Amino acid sequence: TKSFFKRNSPELLHKSWEIVVNEANFVRKCIGADSSQDDLWGKLICTNFKVSFITHDSLPQQCTHRLLGEHDIPLACVEQVVTVNDAKGKQKILGCNKKLKFNPTELILYCKDFRIARFRFDEAGPESAKKVCLAIAHYSHPADTQLLFGFEYVGTRFYSSSGNKVNGVDPGGGLQTPLFDCSSDWDREIKRTGASEWRVCSINEDYLVSPSLPEFFVVPSSLADQDLKQYACYFNSQRIPLWCWNHSNGSALVRMSSITEPQQQRKLDQRICSAIIKSHPLRSDVLKTDLDKILPNIQEIQTALVKLRQICVIDPFEESEEKWLSSMESSRWMEYVRAFLKHAVEVIYMLEGKQASVILQEEEDRDLSCVISSLVQVMCDPHCRSLAGFQGLVQKEWVMAGHRFLDRCNHLKKNDKEESPLFLLFLNCVWQLMEQYPAAFEFTEMYLIMLSDSMWVPVFSTFLFNCPRQRAEHSRDFALSKSISLGKDQSLRFPPVWDWSQQFSLKDQALFNNPLYVGKSAPCVHNGTVPTTCSQANWTC
Template identity: 70%
Template sequence: MPLQKFHYRNLLLGEHDVPLTCIEQIVTVNDHKRKQKVLGPNQKLKFNPTELIIYCKDFRIVRFRFDESGPESAKKVCLAIAHYSQPTDLQLLFAFEYVGKKYHNSASNINGIPSGGGRGTGGGSVQNTPLFETYSDWDREMKRTGSSGWRVCSINEGYMISTCLPEYFVVPSSLADQDLKIFSHSFVGRRMPLWCWSHSNGSALVRMALIKDVLQQRKIDQRICNAITKSHPQRSDVYKSDLDKTLPNIQEIQAAFVKLKQLCVNEPFEETEEKWLSSLENTRWLEYVRAFLKHSAELVYILESRHLSVILQEEEGRDLSCIVASLVQVMLDPHFRTITGFQSLIQKEWVMAGYQFLDRCNHLKRSEKESPLFLLFLDATWQLLEQYPAAFEFSETYLAVLYDSTRISLFGTFLFNSPHQRVKQSTEFAISKNIQLGGEKGLKFPSVWDWSLQFTAKDRTLFHNPLYIGKSTPCIQNGSVKSFKRTKKSYSSTLRGMPAAFKNGVLGDQDLVPRRNSLILKAKPEPPQHPDGRKSGMERYLTEWFSKPADLHGVILPHLSGPRVKLWKLCYFRWLPEAQIKLGGFITAFHKLSLLADEVDVLSRTLRQPRAGPLEACDSGLDKSRMYFRASGPHDASGTPEFLSSSFPFSPVGNLCRRSISGTPLSKFLSGAKIWLSTETLVNED
C-alpha cells in the first residue's frame, strides 16, 4: 500500500510549512566561520548564513540550507522571517488578512481552501458544537444538565458590564440584575460568579474572580453564598476552593514547560538518555499535571459524594480555573468525553470565559505573559484517556492536533483574549479595510471546530477512538426495530454518596459556608488521616470507588501514583527521530483495534439493512466508516503496515512542493524579492 495513503496531511500547511506564530526561536549559522546567532526582530546580521534553524513551539526543529542561494539572498530571508515572526499588532496576524480577503472576494475559495467561519460552515463538526455566543446555547446547556435555581443573564450584552466576560452567562436565579451590576464593581475585572455545570444531585460548579473591595467583601461573599445555596434543592452548604493557594501559578507552569522543552528538543538525545528520568522529574511538569488532576478529583468528591456546590476562585478567574473547571466536568459528565461535548466544553470554559489565548500562547511575543495552561489541560485529559480509553470518543491524535491548532494564527477560537477583543479588533479592521459588516458583530473568523478546513474526511477519522463505548444503535431484526440498550446511568458513579453532613470526612465544618451569618472561608489542605487512624471521607470514597469496576458512562477518577501519570510521548516526542519506534508504540494496537471496530461497524450496518446483501451493505458503508484503518472484509487479518511508527500520523513524509496556503506578509516579500530558485533547495536532505 502506498506510503502517502497512511499519512495525514494538513490542508492549510505543507509538511515543511511553519506558521509565523509557531516560531519560538530563530538561529542563523555560518558553517565556514563556525558562527551562530539567535536572531530577533530589528537585528542586524553581520555574517552570511549558510543555514537557518527554526525552533518551533510544537517541539519541531526545522533546518533550511542556503547552498544554492547567494549570500545576500540568504541574509534577506533570515531577516525577513525574524521580522515577521514577531508582530507587535494583533491585526498583523494572518487571520485578519485571510478574513479580509473572504469578505472582499465573491469567490467561495481562498488559495483553494473553502472559507469558513462561525456556525454553519460545512464539512466539519462546528454545526453540532455550541459556541455559547447566544442566549439559547446557555439555555440548552442548563436544560441538558437539569439545572434548576439558575437563569441565563443578559446584562453584559454589548459588553456593558465587563469586557472579559461573555455577553450571556448563567447566574443564581435569586440574584437580580441590579444586584449583579452593583456587585460587579467589586470583582477583579468585574468577573462576577459564573455557573459552569450542575450535578444531577443539585450541586453546582461556579467560578469567580477575587473581590478587590475589602470593605464590601463580607457582604458580597455572603450574598453570593446565599444565592448559590438557594439554587440547591437541598439548600446544601457551599465549598470554596482558593486555586491561587492550592495549585502552581502560571509562572511556575511556564518554567516547568521551558525545562521540558529543553529536555525534549534542545539537548542531544544521547547525552540525556542516562539521566532521563531524573531530568524529567526536575522539570516538575508531571508533578503539576498530577496536582491539577488531584485537586480536580477532590472537587469531584465534594460535588458527587457530599452534594455541595463548589466555588473556584482565583485572582482574575480566567487561568487556573479554566483547567480545574474543565477537568472536573470531564471526570463527572460523559457528554464532555465525546468530540462534540469536549469542543463545547472548551468553548464554554475557555473561549467564552475569557481565557487569554493571545497572551498565554504568546502570539505577539510578549513572553512575560506566556504560559501553556491549555496544553497542561490537554495533557491532563490525555492522562485520563490513557487510563480509561473506552470512556472517550476522541483519540490522542485529536488532542495533539487541537494543540497544534493553537499555533496557527487563523482560527478566531484561539486568537483572542476575550470575545470582546475579537469584536473590537475585527470591527476596527473592517472599518480600516472598508468592509461592510451589515448586522454582524465583527468579522466572522474561521472556527477551529470546522475541521474540514484542515483535514479531509478520511484524515478526520483519526480523531475517533476505536475503543470508545458509545450510545447504542437501533437494529432491524425480524422486521422490527430493536436497540441494544444499557442500563441508564446518571452522572453519579454506582457508589452511594457519603452524607453531606459527614463530620469525619476530608473537609470539616470550617471549610463549609454556613447559610447565615458567616464568611466564606478558604479551602484548607486536608489531613491524610485522622489521629485515631480512621480514614477520611475522601479516602474512603476513593477506596470504595477504585475497588469496583469503573462505570465508563459515569464518574472517572485519575490514578495518581508515580507510574500512572506518564509523559505524553506522541505530543512531545513525535518530531524526535531517535525516540521513534518503527512498528511500535500504541499505533500498532490502534491499527488492529481500528480494523476490529470497522468490522463490527460493517456487521452492524448489515444487520440494519436486511434487504441488502452482505457485500452490498459492506460496500455502501465504506465511506461511512468512523475508522482510519478499515477492514477489507470480514475477518480481515491484514498485517501492520511496515511504515507505521510510534509518531504516526506525524511522521515526516510527503512532497516538499505540495500546494499550501500562502502566508502574509512574508510571502509578498519573498515573491517580490525572488531570492531563491525553488523550495526544494531550502531543505537539508542529508
C-alpha cells in the same frame, strides 16, 4: 535542478491574501543529526503566513493538512530564529528589528510544538540566505494583533469586495458544537444539566459590565440583574460569579474572580453563597477553594514547559533512561499535571460526596479555573467526553470565559512574562485520563494533537484573542480599515477551530474518532480513587 527551482512555487492559500516575502534556492534541510545522507534539497520560502520548504522528495503523511504542507511551519509556531556562521564561529538570535552582520551558513528554527528545523545554505547565495532569515524573523513577530495572518485570511476569504459574506462556515464542523455566543446555547446547557434554579443573564450585552466576560452567562435565579450590576464593581475586572455546570444531585460548580474591596468581602460572600444555596434542591452548603493558593502559578507552569522542551528536543536518548527520567521529573511538568488532576478530584468529592456546591476562586478567574472547571466536567459528565461535548466545553470554559489565548500563546511575542501553556497542560491532563479509560472518550490522541497544533495556526477565533470583546473590537476595526461592510454581523466571522473542514478532509477527520468508545456507559472518569477526605485547608465556607 535549476529548472526545478524555476518551475516549483509554494502552494499559497490564495495570491490575494498569502504572499511570498522572500525565498532562497539550493537550501539543504537537515534530517539526520549525525549524517547528511537523508538531508533534503529544495527551496526555502517565507510568506506572511508560514515558512515553507519545497523539495523533490516527500514522506508519507498520516493526515493531509489543507492549510500547511509537509515541510511547512506557521510563523506563529516559531519560538526562536537562530542564525549561524560556521567560518566566523558566530551565532545570533534574530528578533523583529535586529540586523544580521554576517552571512548565515545555517538557520535553526525552534518551534513551539517541540520541532526543530535546520537549514543549510552551503550552496545558496549568501545575500538571499540573509534576506530569507531576516524575513522569517520579522514576520514571526507581528507588531499588532491585526497583523496576524487570520485577519487577512478571513477578511479576503469570507467577504467579497462589496462586503457581502461569500463563504460561510459550519461552526461545529458538522457536529453542531455550541459556541455559547447566544442565550439559546446557554439555555440548552441549563436544561441538559437540570439546573432549573439558574438563568441566563444578559446584563453584559455590548460588554457594558465586564470587558472580559461573554455577553451571556448563567447566574442563580434568585439574583436580580440590578444586584449583579451593583456587585460587579467589587470583583476583579468586574468578573462576577459564573455558573459552569450542575451535578445530577443539584450541586453547582461556579467560578469567580477575587473581591477587590476587603471591607465588602464578607457581605458579598454571604450574598453569593446564599443565592447558590437557594439554587440547590437540598439547600446544601457552598464550599470555596482559592486556586491561587494551592496550584502552581502561570510563571511556574511556563518554566516547567521550557525545561520540558529542552529535555525533549536536545538528543534525549543520548542519556541513560534513568537520567532522562530524572530530568523529566525535575522539570516539574508531570508534578503540575498531577496537582491539577488531584485538585479536580477533590472538587468532585465535594460536589458528589458532600453534595455541596463549589466556588472556584482565582484572582482574575481566567487561567487556573479554566483547567479545573474543565477537568471536573470531563471526569463527571459523559457528554463532555463526546467530540461535540468536549468542543462545547472548551468553547464555554476557555474561549467565552475569557482565557487570554493571545497573551498565553504569546502570538505577538511582546511579553514573555504573560506566556503560559495552560491549554496544553489541560490537554495533557485529558490524555492522562484517556490512558486510564480508553473506551470512555469518543476522540483519540490524534485529535488532541491536532487541537494542540491548531493553536499555532493563526486563523481560528478560538486561539487568536483574549476575550470575546477583543475579537469583536479588533475585527470591527480591521473591517473598517479594509472598507469591508459587515452588515448584521458587525464583526468579521472568524472560523472556530471546530470547523475542522478548514484543515482536514472527512477521511482524515475520521482519525479523530475512537473505535473503542462506549458512550455514556462510563459515567465517571476519575484520576485514581476519589478521596474520602480532603485537606480542610483548601476549603472555606
